[in-house]
Amino acid sequence: MEQELKAHLKKLMASGDVAGIIALKSERGMAKPYLFADASELECLCLTPKYPMASVARLLLDEDGAARFAIVCRGCDERALRELAKRHQVDLDRLVIVGIPCDEEMARECACPEPFPSVVAVGTKLEQWEAEDIGAAYRAMELDEKLAFWKHQLEKCNKCYGCRNACPMCFCKDCELENALWVKHGRLPPEFPIYHMIRAFHLAGKCIACGECQRACPSDIPLMVLNTLLREDMEELFGYVSGTGADAENPLYTKEEMQ
């Protein structure tokens, strides 16, 4: 898929439609997000590990007023871009999305709701994909079991802010997690459960289930459980699935009465 993708991108570059291509570059055995501006560099393009590309696009578009870029996107990256566009954080007209599918192993690891973007430029998307239902076991627990579970899990938190920093949907300049009114400074672990509840609640209707927060967590806290449960709630309560088409808006930000 990598070779095919490089050929595709070379053509795109030659067309002169875009000022550069946002993708991962491999360098000394590691990968970093990179803006490819020259076709000769594309040799170093790589696809793994998974990286929140939407954040890169957001920061880059912010810097440069008019240029258009292509961006290599997985399913989650596209969902993130859509949701960011709804919050006026990226201008989709300035991006050409080059979609790539995830393989079964990656999709399973993320329990991804849709491991491919709407249009797949190269590669073949998984047929008949069904994500593992992470929420089910937790919904079935009794209240005191849930409380004991989270008390134990969240006590492991060392307040590194990794979950927030990795999240493509966290773009606020002032973060309430740093507001001493809610989260006491210099306290470890952060008081139970406000830190994680603020994060979960602020992501309601925004979280696109990319799994970056959980991957970033050095304490192995199953953050995706809360995110998945809230994604299900948003769908149940309002029929809203974050990351879908531009015409659907996060109901928590609209002024309409709840049905």
Place this chain on the structure above:
Amino acid sequence: MAETWNPKIVGFLCNWCCYAGADMAGTSRMKYPPNIRIIRVMCSSRINAEMVIKAFQMGADAVFIGGCHPGDCHYVDGNYRTQKRIAVLRRLLEHLGIDPRRLRLEWVSAAEGEKFAQTMDEFAKEVAELGPSPLAALQREVL
């Protein structure tokens, strides 16, 4: 020292409707249990998730939010935002293992002193049945 436990309810009431309703209950000398500590806000939509969670974390056994009836919000659509926010927040509380009945939202108009008193009566009874909030207990452990 043995203390009898009485539910502590933090109430956020909007200035224009529910607070005026509570005021009316007071001036009309209606009786309702003294468990609620009232905080007046300009609109129910001023209440965010942080405030509710912090109230629980600081030892509230329950949180009450009172706003204007649909169509009556002084700021037109504030109460619709509140309604949706609280619906999601109740789900989140439940996921964490906190009984969502501890968070209640009601519409009370300025003329509904009686509804306010009745609601408080009901809610205080319900919370008393639920017992002390587990988060309040954790808080006492830390102190």
